[in-house]
Amino acid sequence: MTDDELRDDDSEKTVVIIMTSGPSTPQRCATPFYLGSLLAAMDAEVHIFFTMEGVRLMEKGVAEGLIAMEGGKRIIEFIRDAKRAGVTLHVCQPALPGYKIDSGLDLIGEVDHVSRAGMLADLILSCDKVFSF
Numbered sequence: 001m002t003d004d005e006l007r008d009d010d011s012e013k014t015v016v017i018i019m020t021s022g023p024s025t026p027q028r029c030a031t032p033f034y035l036g037s038l039l040a041a042m043d044a045e046v047h048i049f050f051t052m053e054g055v056r057l058m059e060k061g062v063a064e065g066l067i068a069m070e071g072g073k074r075i076i077e078f079i080r081d082a083k084r085a086g087v088t089l090h091v092c093q094p095a096l097p098g099y100k101i102d103s104g105l106d107l108i109g110e111v112d113h114v115s116r117a118g119m120l121a122d123l124i125l126s127c128d129k130v131f132s133f
Contacts, residue, residue, distance in 0.1 A: 014045045014127040018120070021133050022053030023066055026075070029057060030068035032133045033078035033087070040085035047127075048082070049120050051092035054133075056099055058091045058107050076108075083110050090115045090123075 017036055021028035036046045050058055057063050063076040083089070090113045096103055103114045113119070124130055 012043060012045075013039075013129065014123075015039050015047070015129045015131070016120075016123045016127045017046065017048045018130065018132040019048055019050045019054035019057070020052040022056040023062055024053060026066050027068050028133055029063075029066060029075050030072065030078045032131070033075070033082040035131070036082045036087040037078075037085040040082070040087050046082075046085075046087045047090060047123055048087060049090045049092065049115070049123065051095050051120070053099075055091055055095045055101060058089065058111050059099070059101050060106055060108055063108065079108070079110050088112045090119060092117070092120070 015036075017032045019032050032048055036048055040046045057066075057075060057079070063079055064074060066075040067073065068075065079089075089111050091103070091107060091111050093103060093114045093116050096114075101107070107114070
């Protein structure tokens, strides 16, 4: 199978990335956005669902000060690249209170949806691929 045939087979696919990593493991925080951007550019519908410590990446001020590796770009830049590529960002509402995050005040503007676990379940059941970081 050629690269072009592979890309054609992957068009119109839906991918869900479950992001549980956060500021305590910054080296894991860039790849989901990079991969999401790449998949969206290949015409996949991409959703990143932030839960557990991952919700902290969507908190104002956190991703702006975080890098995955010394000399690398800030995580907020990876987030913005993903948004420009068409990635949809969901934040797990039940995880927010544990981190004292107010969904109406504390989230960055790039967040598309504050969602409950049922939305994640629906995304998983209706998608073609699921990745977890």
